[in-house]
Structures are given as structure tokens and as C-alpha cells.
Amino acid sequence: QVQLQESGPGLVKPSGTLSLTCAVSGGSISSTNWWTWVRQPPGKGLEWIGEIYHSGNTNYNPSLKSRVTISVDKSKNQFALKLSSVTAADTAVYYCSRKRCSGGSCSWFDPWGQGTLVTVSS
Amino acid sequence: QSALTQPASVSGSPGQSITISCTGTSSDVGSYNLVSWYQQHPGKAPKLMIYEVSKRPSGVSNRFSGSRSGNTASLTISGLQAEDEADYYCCSYAGFSTYVFGTGTKVTVL
Numbered sequence: 001q002v003q004l005q006e007s008g009p010g011l012v013k014p015s016g017t018l019s020l021t022c023a024v025s026g027g028s029i030s031s032t033n034w035w036t037w038v039r040q041p042p043g044k045g046l047e048w049i050g051e052i053y054h055s056g057n058t059n060y061n062p063s064l065k066s067r068v069t070i071s072v073d074k075s076k077n078q079f080a081l082k083l084s085s086v087t088a089a090d091t092a093v094y095y096c097s098r099k100r101c102s103g104g105s106c107s108w109f110d111p112w113g114q115g116t117l118v119t120v121s122s
Numbered sequence: 123q124s125a126l127t128q129p130a131s132v133s134g135s136p137g138q139s140i141t142i143s144c145t146g147t148s149s150d151v152g153s154y155n156l157v158s159w160y161q162q163h164p165g166k167a168p169k170l171m172i173y174e175v176s177k178r179p180s181g182v183s184n185r186f187s188g189s190r191s192g193n194t195a196s197l198t199i200s201g202l203q204a205e206d207e208a209d210y211y212c213c214s215y216a217g218f219s220t221y222v223f224g225t226g227t228k229v230t231v232l
Contacts, residue, residue, distance in 0.1 A: 038168075038223075045125060046160075046168065046211050046223040059219035062123060095167060107156035107215050108173035115167050 004113035022096030144212030156215035
């Protein structure tokens with residue numbers, strides 16, 4: 001059973017870069033899945049950030065694309081998120097998840113990590 | 123890419139049925155059978171409840187069902203129980219390898 005665990009600094013300064021890692025256990029990151037980041041500002045809804053395949057192919061939310069980089073480290077069975085030039089608006093709980101596929105289409109997210117709160121503040 | 127529109131809140135008494143709508147556009151909900159629904163209890167991670175509009179993952183109660191008509195998807199919870207009180211989010215494929223979530227609905231069991 002695949003499990004995901006986010007880790008990284010809980011506090012980032014404005015204009016800095018947010019860096020998080022998602023460790024995958026119970027399965028290989030090289031399986032036929034995409035690996036995804038989603039965030040949720042306090043008291044607000046979910047926002048899809050982007051995804052990566054083990055080959056390194058990525059897709060990003062157009063609204064964040066200029067600031068987001070998602071990478072994969074197959075040797076450590078983990079993937080990472082970097083978000084640059086952060087502001088207070090990037091304060092959120094960040095979740096990693098696996099995008100599941102069926103019959104050639106991939107569209108749902110399961111399971112999810114427990115999430116990690118990142119606060120942008122000086 | 124705008125968030126899908128959901129009612130802010132829906133309530134019902136135990137045993138009743140409620141339906142949560144999720145309205146998008148012809149570029150997302152209306153074009154693909156790729157709508158999923160997530161339940162989120164306070165302080166917890168989202169949990170998959172429905173995928174591909176109406177399919178239910180193993181372990182999810184058959185009281186949860188999904189459907190779609192045009193640009194609007196719906197989640198119905200029948201036989202409402204206290205444990206169903208949570209936030210619910212829809213999500214749709216939006217083309218060009220991107221996804222969009224709904225605004226979220228708080229379900230209250232009266």
C-alpha cells in the first residue's frame with residue numbers, strides 16, 4: 001500500500017524559495033503513475049500545482065508555471081517541489097499525492113500525504 | 123483556468139439525501155468523464171470518494187454516488203450520517219494536462 005510523506009521547512013521568507021520533498025513508501029516511484037502536488041491556503045480550497053512522471057516529464061498549473069519546478073529522485077524514491085519568489089499568498093498546506101490511471105486515462109488522486117504547512121513570513 | 127463552482131454549504135438531517143453540485147465549463151467538466159470527488163475532515167488530508175464521474179473506489183460506502191449532466195457534476199450522499207460531515211471538493215481534468223478543483227462545499231448534518 002503506497003504511502004506518501006511530505007517534509008521541508010515550515011517557514012520561508014518572502015521572495016525566497018519554498019522547497020518540499022515527498023517520500024514514497026510501499027511502492028516504486030517508477031511505476032506507471034504521475035506524482036502530484038496540491039496546496040490549500042488556510043481556510044480555503046484546493047489548488048492543483050503540478051505533476052511529474054518518473055521519466056521527468058512535468059505538467060504545471062499555468063498560473064504558477066513561471067515559479068514552479070517539480071523534480072524526481074528515483075534513487076531515493078521521492079519527488080520534490082520548488083516554488084520561487086514566494087509571497088504571503090503562497091502560505092498553505094502542501095500535499096503530495098499519486099495520480100491514478102485506468103484504461104489509459106489518469107485523473108484522480110489517491111492516496112494523499114498528510115500535508116505540511118508552509119508559512120511565508122519574515 | 124477558474125475554480126469549479128460549488129455551493130458553499132449543504133445541510134441535511136440524518137438519513138436524508140443531499141446533492142452537491144460542481145459547475146464548470148465546456149472546457150473541463152463538460153468535455154471529459156474525468157471528474158473526481160474528495161472528502162476532507164478538519165485538519166485531515168483529502169480522501170478520494172468518486173472518480174471518473176461515477177466510479178466508487180474500494181472501501182467507499184455505496185451511499186456515495188456521482189453523476190454528470192452537461193457542464194455540471196454532482197455528488198449525492200444518501201442515508202446521511204454524522205460521519206459524513208466534512209468538506210467536499212470536486213476536481214476535473216481541464217485539458218492540456220491540467221486539473222482544476224472546485225471551490226468546496228461544507229456538509230453539515232443537522
